[in-house]
Amino acid sequence: MHQNMDIATRLIRIRGRIHELAAPRAVGLIAVSKRQPVAAIEQAYQAGLRHFGENRLQELIDKAPRLPADIEWHFVGRLQRNKVRPAVQLADWIHSVDSLDLLRRIDRIAGQEQRRPRVLLQVNVSGEESKGGVAPADCLELAQAAVECPNLICVGLMTMAPYQADESELRRIFGGLRRLRETLSESLPDSGLSELSMGMSNDYETAISEGATLVRIGTAVFGSRL
Numbered sequence: 001m002h003q004n005m006d007i008a009t010r011l012i013r014i015r016g017r018i019h020e021l022a023a024p025r026a027v028g029l030i031a032v033s034k035r036q037p038v039a040a041i042e043q044a045y046q047a048g049l050r051h052f053g054e055n056r057l058q059e060l061i062d063k064a065p066r067l068p069a070d071i072e073w074h075f076v077g078r079l080q081r082n083k084v085r086p087a088v089q090l091a092d093w094i095h096s097v098d099s100l101d102l103l104r105r106i107d108r109i110a111g112q113e114q115r116r117p118r119v120l121l122q123v124n125v126s127g128e129e130s131k132g133g134v135a136p137a138d139c140l141e142l143a144q145a146a147v148e149c150p151n152l153i154c155v156g157l158m159t160m161a162p163y164q165a166d167e168s169e170l171r172r173i174f175g176g177l178r179r180l181r182e183t184l185s186e187s188l189p190d191s192g193l194s195e196l197s198m199g200m201s202n203d204y205e206t207a208i209s210e211g212a213t214l215v216r217i218g219t220a221v222f223g224s225r226l
């Protein structure tokens with residue numbers, strides 16, 4: 001009961017903040033539920049959330065069947081080649097496509113599974129070596145290939161900022177992703193790359209002010225992870 005209050009109350013505050021920063025635009029909230037129990041996801045669902053994110057496939061496999069079918073699952077973690085089939089079966093959105101090989105594999109398996117996931121191309125704007133993502137210079141080639149894939153819908157770009165980045169670095173990274181999308185849209189006018197998935201608990205406010213259309217928020221919704 002107490003936890004219930006907490007998640008519902010946190011959600012009211014976060015939604016209010018998103019609305020303040022984004023208006024008149026709308027920004028989608030993805031609750032990143034990794035390492036949170038099913039009961040916590042149920043509470044967020046009861047508070048009206050329908051978009052949840054996981055970064056490990058095994059967790060998605062364990063949780064998705066125990067939760068309402070109208071949840072849209074976002075896979076936000078690094079996707080191994082041998083996990084593409086379950087990812088395509090379970091995830092409605094895949095935020096972490098960063099190579100031609102992975103893209104083509106998702107497209108092929110989605111065709112076999114009669115699924116049509118939305119995908120985002122993950123871009124390594126920060127240049128941090130530990131982060132996944134395609135280099136900005138290679139993004140056009142990947143986007144070109146993505147719009148030609150018949151069994152997926154490429155909806156936009158995703159990035160992550162370093163955890164300790166200061167405000168000016170955050171603006172450089174998030175603004176960089178927005179400018180990259182503008183460049184791609186000029187080269188690929190019919191590509192429909194409208195989404196910018198950027199911003200987590202500690203940096204979503206900056207991400208929204210730099211044009212995020214989707215924020216991926218974990219601990220600020222659910223509290224600390226198990």
Ligand SMILES: *Cc1c(COP(=O)(O)O)cnc(C)c1O
Pocket residue numbers: 032034055076077160199200201202216217218219220
């Ligand atoms: C964990 C995670 C998030 C959410 O992180 P918080 O700091 O808990 O908000 C967002 N995006 C990705 C890719 C993640 O792995």
